[in-house]
Structure formats: C-alpha cells, structure tokens
C-alpha cells in the first residue's frame with residue numbers, strides 16, 4: 001500500500017492581495033493547505049478546496065481574538081506561519097503625521113507581535129515563523145528622510161524577530177524577509193516596482209522551504225543577507 005504524505009499547512013496573513021495573494025496561490029500550487037486572512041474574511045480571488053479564508057484585522061483586539069478562536073476551532077497545527085499583512089500610509093512622505101503613525105504601528109508592529117505571540121503554540125517545533133518586513137526597516141541601510149512611521153514600524157518588527165528567535169532557539173525557526181520592490185497597491189500605486197507579486201512569491205517560497213539560518217534577515221531580490 002502506498003503511503004500518502006500529510007498535506008503541509010501554512011497560515012498567511014494579508015492573503016487578499018499583493019504579495020500575500022500570490023504567496024497563497026503559490027503554496028496551493030505546491031499542494032499545501034493554506035489558511036489566509038483578510039480584514040473582511042472574504043478572499044474571492046481564491047476558490048481552491050485546500051484554501052480557508054478567515055477574518056483578521058491586526059489593528060483591532062476583538063478581531064484578533066475572534067481570528068484566534070476560529071483558528072483554534074479548526075484544530076490545525078501549522079508548519080509555516082507567514083506574517084505578511086502590513087500597511088504603509090506614510091510611504092514616501094517626508095513629514096510624520098500622528099494618525100497614520102499610530103495606525104502603522106498598530107498593524108505592522110503591535111498587532112503583528114501580539115498575534116505571533118498567541119500563535120506560537122500552534123506552530124510545530126520543526127516549523128518556521130516568517131516575518132515579511134522590509135529593508136526600509138534596516139537602520140544600517142537607512143540614508144533617507146522619508147516614510148518615518150513605515151521605517152520605524154519595520155525596524156521595531158525586526159527587533160521583535162530577534163527577540164523571538166532568541167526565545168524559541170530554532171524550534172520553530174524565525175526569519176525576516178524583504179520581499180523586494182514589488183508592484184502592489186501598498187503605497188497607493190506602486191507600479192514601478194521591479195518585481196511582480198508572483199516573482200516575489202516564488203523567491204519567498206524557495207527561501208521558506210530551504211534550510212535557512214535561524215534569525216536570518218533575507219533579501220529576496222538580491223538573494224543576500226541584509227544588515228539589521
């Protein structure tokens with residue numbers, strides 16, 4: 001009798017558009033079971049029997065609590081957890097503005113951190129926690145004076161990833177990814193990005209399934225480690 005391998009499971013936040021949507025499709029094409037989030041809980045772009053959409057707004061504690069409840073009811077332990085959801089309302093703006101600053105931190109930093117903290121026990125010890133950050137969060141590489149909230153939120157998220165990797169000590173492994181400059185709607189109309197969402201997703205997939213170093217900060221576009 002032939003032994004059928006268990007379908008691996010991946011949770012992807014922000015799966016409704018851009019990089020997260022392309023990533024979800026890529027994992028499904030590679031026979032993963034995918035649970036993807038969006039704020040509405042509807043992702044009509046994907047109609048695949050191995051895909052389950054759930055509602056998650058990282059800026060709202062009740063939405064996070066409901067998503068955790070729904071995930072618990074599914075009784076799934078994930079092999080891969082990709083924290084992709086993120087916003088950049090002050091991308092390319094020179095002056096910081098308090099409302100967008102607070103919103104950016106709520107989603108990119110506070111919401112993501114506390115969602116990961118609550119999810120740790122639902123990831124297999126041999127699994128992987130991936131954080132889609134940005135090289136705009138690298139302090140060493142920063143020579144710009146714009147996008148204050150976005151850069152700061154990603155720099156703080158990068159620090160959290162280090163602390164998380166120290167705590168988990170490789171079980172599961174943690175990595176931070178810069179997905180490249182990708183043609184999505186994150187900054188209104190990012191049409192001049194060098195990569196399509198599909199090209200970025202392919203690079204992310206290849207990195208995630210590889211035996212990467214714990215606590216790596218990896219650039220998908222150049223295939224190199226980034227400075228923190």
Ligand SMILES: NC(=O)c1ccc[n+]([C@@H]2O[C@H](COP(=O)([O-])OP(=O)(O)OC[C@H]3O[C@@H](n4cnc5c(N)ncnc54)[C@H](OP(=O)(O)O)[C@@H]3O)[C@@H](O)[C@H]2O)c1
Nearest residue numbers: 014016017018019038039057058085086134181182184186
């Ligand atoms: N595009 C680039 O060039 C680039 C470069 C570096 C890093 N990144 C990072 O890559 C990630 C994906 O970005 P993208 O370019 O694909 O952006 P995008 O097309 O705007 O997609 C963002 C995703 O996040 C979700 N989202 C937005 N607000 C949310 C909230 N409050 N709670 C939970 N989910 C929320 C959106 O879902 P709904 O709106 O349906 O809820 C959507 O699925 C982000 O973390 C971004 O910082 C992107």
